[in-house]
Amino acid sequence: MTRKDGSVGVVKTKHFKFDELALDSGQKLAPVRIAYETYGRLNRGKSNAILVCHALSGDAHAAGKHGKNSRKNGWYDIAIGPGKTFDTRKYFVICSNVIGGCKGSTGPPSINPKTKKPYGLSFPAITVKDIIRAQKKLIDYLGISRLFCVTGGSLGGMQALAWAVDYPDSVKTAVVIAAAARQYPMGIALHEVGRQAIINDPEWNDGNYYKAGQPKAGLALARKIGHITYLSHETFERKFGRQRSKSKTNGRFQPEFEVSAYLNHKGAGFVRRFDANSYLYLTKAIDDFDLTENGKKGLKDVFKSVKAKILLVSFTSDWLYPPEQVEELYNALAEAGVPSAYRKLDLPYGHDAFLVYNNTLGNILAGFIVEEAKEHSGSGQAAGGVAQAA
Amino acid sequence: MTRKDGSVGVVKTKHFKFDELALDSGQKLAPVRIAYETYGRLNRGKSNAILVCHALSGDAHAAGKHGKNSRKNGWYDIAIGPGKTFDTRKYFVICSNVIGGCKGSTGPPSINPKTKKPYGLSFPAITVKDIIRAQKKLIDYLGISRLFCVTGGSLGGMQALAWAVDYPDSVKTAVVIAAAARQYPMGIALHEVGRQAIINDPEWNDGNYYKAGQPKAGLALARKIGHITYLSHETFERKFGRQRSKSKTNGRFQPEFEVSAYLNHKGAGFVRRFDANSYLYLTKAIDDFDLTENGKKGLKDVFKSVKAKILLVSFTSDWLYPPEQVEELYNALAEAGVPSAYRKLDLPYGHDAFLVYNNTLGNILAGFIVEEAKEHSGSGQAAGGVAQAA
Numbered sequence: 104m105t106r107k108d109g110s111v112g113v114v115k116t117k118h119f120k121f122d123e124l125a126l127d128s129g130q131k132l133a134p135v136r137i138a139y140e141t142y143g144r145l146n147r148g149k150s151n152a153i154l155v156c157h158a159l160s161g162d163a164h165a166a167g168k169h170g171k172n173s174r175k176n177g178w179y180d181i182a183i184g185p186g187k188t189f190d191t192r193k194y195f196v197i198c199s200n201v202i203g204g205c206k207g208s209t210g211p212p213s214i215n216p217k218t219k220k221p222y223g224l225s226f227p228a229i230t231v232k233d234i235i236r237a238q239k240k241l242i243d244y245l246g247i248s249r250l251f252c253v254t255g256g257s258l259g260g261m262q263a264l265a266w267a268v269d270y271p272d273s274v275k276t277a278v279v280i281a282a283a284a285r286q287y288p289m290g291i292a293l294h295e296v297g298r299q300a301i302i303n304d305p306e307w308n309d310g311n312y313y314k315a316g317q318p319k320a321g322l323a324l325a326r327k328i329g330h331i332t333y334l335s336h337e338t339f340e341r342k343f344g345r346q347r348s349k350s351k352t353n354g355r356f357q358p359e360f361e362v363s364a365y366l367n368h369k370g371a372g373f374v375r376r377f378d379a380n381s382y383l384y385l386t387k388a389i390d391d392f393d394l395t396e397n398g399k400k401g402l403k404d405v406f407k408s409v410k411a412k413i414l415l416v417s418f419t420s421d422w423l424y425p426p427e428q429v430e431e432l433y434n435a436l437a438e439a440g441v442p443s444a445y446r447k448l449d450l451p452y453g454h455d456a457f458l459v460y461n462n463t464l465g466n467i468l469a470g471f472i473v474e475e476a477k478e479h480s481g482s483g484q485a486a487g488g489v490a491q492a493a
Numbered sequence: 494m495t496r497k498d499g500s501v502g503v504v505k506t507k508h509f510k511f512d513e514l515a516l517d518s519g520q521k522l523a524p525v526r527i528a529y530e531t532y533g534r535l536n537r538g539k540s541n542a543i544l545v546c547h548a549l550s551g552d553a554h555a556a557g558k559h560g561k562n563s564r565k566n567g568w569y570d571i572a573i574g575p576g577k578t579f580d581t582r583k584y585f586v587i588c589s590n591v592i593g594g595c596k597g598s599t600g601p602p603s604i605n606p607k608t609k610k611p612y613g614l615s616f617p618a619i620t621v622k623d624i625i626r627a628q629k630k631l632i633d634y635l636g637i638s639r640l641f642c643v644t645g646g647s648l649g650g651m652q653a654l655a656w657a658v659d660y661p662d663s664v665k666t667a668v669v670i671a672a673a674a675r676q677y678p679m680g681i682a683l684h685e686v687g688r689q690a691i692i693n694d695p696e697w698n699d700g701n702y703y704k705a706g707q708p709k710a711g712l713a714l715a716r717k718i719g720h721i722t723y724l725s726h727e728t729f730e731r732k733f734g735r736q737r738s739k740s741k742t743n744g745r746f747q748p749e750f751e752v753s754a755y756l757n758h759k760g761a762g763f764v765r766r767f768d769a770n771s772y773l774y775l776t777k778a779i780d781d782f783d784l785t786e787n788g789k790k791g792l793k794d795v796f797k798s799v800k801a802k803i804l805l806v807s808f809t810s811d812w813l814y815p816p817e818q819v820e821e822l823y824n825a826l827a828e829a830g831v832p833s834a835y836r837k838l839d840l841p842y843g844h845d846a847f848l849v850y851n852n853t854l855g856n857i858l859a860g861f862i863v864e865e866a867k868e869h870s871g872s873g874q875a876a877g878g879v880a881q882a883a
Contacts, residue, residue: 224745288729288752292721295753296714298746300690303710310745320693324686328718331682336815339678345787355614355700356688356773360780362678363685383746390750397735422812425726 109185110176111142111167116207119241124202130227134216137241138163138207139199142183143191145247152247153189153472154238155179155198156255156262158458159329159385160377162206165198166191181460188469193476194251201258202237203229203384211380212313223380224310231258231392235265242273249273252472253411256280256457257424258385261392264432267411268394274411276475278468280457281421283428284402284435285393290423293332294386297325301379310380322379323370330369335420335453402431406439413443414471416464418456444471499575500566501532501557506597509631514592520617524606527631528553528597529589532573533581535637540665542637543579543862544628545569545588546645546652548848549719549775550767552596555588556581571850578859583866584641591648592627593619593774601770602703613700613770621648621782625655632663639663642862643801646670646847647814648775651782654822657801658784664801666865668858670847671811673818674792674825675783680813683722684776687715691769700770712769713760720759725810725843792821796829803833804861806854808846834861 116138123133140163145152155165157178166183168176179198182188189196200208203226211226218225242250253266253274260282267277286294301307304321312318339362348364358364394405413436417429426447433445446467452459506528513523530553535542545555547568556573558566569588573579579586590598593616601616608615632640643656643664650672657667676684691697694711702708729752738754748754784795803826807819816837823835836857842849 228745285735287726288733288735288750289721289724289726291735291750292717292729292752292756295748295750295756296718296721299710299714299717300693302746303690303714304693305695320689324689324693327682327689328686331679331686334679336677336679336817339682343678345675345678345681345783355618356692356777358685360678360681360685362682366682366685387746393735427726 109187110180111184111191113171114140114142114164114167114169114177116140116163116169118207119244121240121244124233124237124240126227126233127230128228132202132209132227132229132233134209135202135237135240136207136209136213137199137202137237139197139241140164140166140177141245142166142196143194145195145245149247150249150251151193152195152197152242152245152250153252153254154242154250154266155183155189155196156238156253156259157198157201158255158257158259159389160373161200161259162204163198163200163208164206166196178458182465182468188465188472189254197242197245199238199241201234201262201385203234203381203388205378205381208237210378211310211384212378221313223313226380226384228387229384230388231261231265232269234388235262235269238262238266239270239273249275252276252278252475254278254280254468255282257282257454258389260457261389264394267409267413268405271408271410276413276471277411278414278416278471279429279432280416281418281424281429281454282432283424284432285395286390287428291390293328293423294390297328298383298386300324300328301383307379310383312379317374318379319374322377322382323367323374325379325382326373326377327366327370330366332423333453333455335422335451337420337451338453338455341451402435403438406436406441409436409439409441411441412475413441414468415443415445416457416467417445417447418452418454419447419449420451421454421456423454499577500570501574501581503561504530504532504554504557504559504567506530506553506559508597509634511630511634514623514627514630516617516623517620518618522592522599522617522619522623524599525592525627525630526597526599526603527589527592527627529587529631530554530556530567531635532556532586533584535585535635539637540639540641541583542585542587542632542635542640543642543644544632544640544656545573545579545586546628546643546649547588547591548645548647548649549779550763551590551649552594553588553590553598554596556586568848572855572858578855578862579644587632587635589628589631591624591652591775593624593771593778595768595771598627600768601700601774602768611703613703616770616774619774619778621651621655621778622659624778625652625659628652628656629660629663639665642666642668642865644668644670644858645672647672647844648779650847651779654784657799657803658795661798661800666803666861667801668804668806668861669819669822670806671808671814671819671844672822673814674822675785676780677818681780683718683813684780687718688773688776690714690718691773697769700773702769707764708769709764712764712767712772713757715769715772716763716767717756717760720756722813723843723845725812725841727810727841728843728845731841792825793828796826796831799826799829799831801831802865803831804858805833805835806847806857807835807837808842808844809837809839810841811844811846813844
């Protein structure tokens, strides 16, 4: 089984709408639209569904292409497809865009039905738990009472954790990569400077920029700051070293090193594909994430209700969510008696290792999935027969 | 010997002026003023001088107070004074402000004699080697042909390294803390986003802001980004955790956590004491620092001329200049046959550990200094007798 066997081919983003969603803030979001894609087929027992949760800047387009001639694959195409880790010959894989985002699900750039204008800052505050509450509606709509697996890295990992905690009867296994029980203050600080880069940009205009255009400089800067935190010294050194940029610079203090030119390129690309207000809302949702509800509960107690078996993965070079933060989860799960496995991978790619993907990571995830599926079949719920996806 | 024994008391910043300085760029800086302070007395043999090099945002005021009632001590007061690590009963300690800075030495906010206006971006590009070339003029002026020790952390450590390489006959020992042979690309990237925060601020106005006032938001943001890189997860967690700020916030996406309020406080303080253009010039000088001249020379070859004995110190929690970067120095010095010592300290404070100072660090530095002084006395150059400082 090689991991690049096949593509799911041409796929289409679908949309699921529902009337309203009660939010943690006490407010309601109404109506709600969820953009999602599915790959593979749901079996008759509806027991082979895998929900893949995306990270901060991801979207519902996780695998395949949107057009026959598209040059771009879905963000997790390396892991989703026939013969790949999340094998679409066996599993029904679902990926949905988070609420608060800007890739088809309801978020700050969506039209506020009350004003007929984009929400902007009138969009209510959302939390990671609000995000998965919306996903639960989608899963219910698809007729799935129990997910075979929920998985994700970073913000996606936080979602997977929240699923296991909040919907214990709906999750058989969870694969949590490079995530933590709570956002730690250094992570908050790094998000804070990104948000301030946006807010400092006069074109942000208190979030009312949908007519005039994005706060480009601020959003690009926020992304550049974020992007640095996803890599590692080793990645930077291997990719760029101290190479000077070949592109001409005009004026003093213009980016001169290759690494700076690369960051500029990343920032400019992000401005074309992401909404500045969504960046504010989603980073804030991450910063507010705390399974212990700011220490009101012990993590062990939080995990006592969990019925899923959980695989945790950390990366030695991830300085944003370092291994100790993942180990805190592992220890608390063990204390709570939740069956879990933990793998610390010595990969050099930094936090982004969950996206870079390689055989080590792929084999571990695939191994866990295959083992669990065997157990699953053994329990009488055959994963073989497939039914048409909802 | 406790490290808080005594203060050097009330001190005054002095100024040394000279006609011109040839810069690495081929340009000349003329005239040049160097702000400096000295503590203790130069002995008759002029063999007891220690040059303390400051880091990015430091100044010449390293120890004591500027007024009897000043509340603020010099930035390295914890280490300089009678009975302290750099014991002013025995040593003549010198600290000077870097050129390109904004604390009394010639820099971008200084008056350009040609235009009678602040230099701004007409200030020439400067390098770490230009900085020490200016310091050498000061040391010559003070009548010192050989420094007993050159020391510094971060940019200060780069200066100490450059002294040992460029003026081998003028340096007996060097203590290099949390520095590297070159600025690595992740460090460049982190500086780059700080510089862009300044440049994005419309009030920066291509560096011509001296009448209208600083680009406050941009400079504060640059400092906040920098400040995060000087700390560690452990420091952030111990100091702030997920505490919410007590100060009222107005509006959405205003800092809400204690850590964000702290960064705001740090950013605002920095704007009051530091010049935005100096921030650009000095971070660029750090980014351009490369003892191998972008790979043209091997580090071992660079070190072959070094006559100083060198103590290198790294901190396990320093993710900006991690131990591997200091170890690269140690290995190259060993290959070049330069006597050197290396200590990796398991301190939790991140890069700023060199300023936080504690007994572990103090004892190591003091031990090295005392040992070297003994050897020094043994060689006949008595360090006892003191002469009036120049």
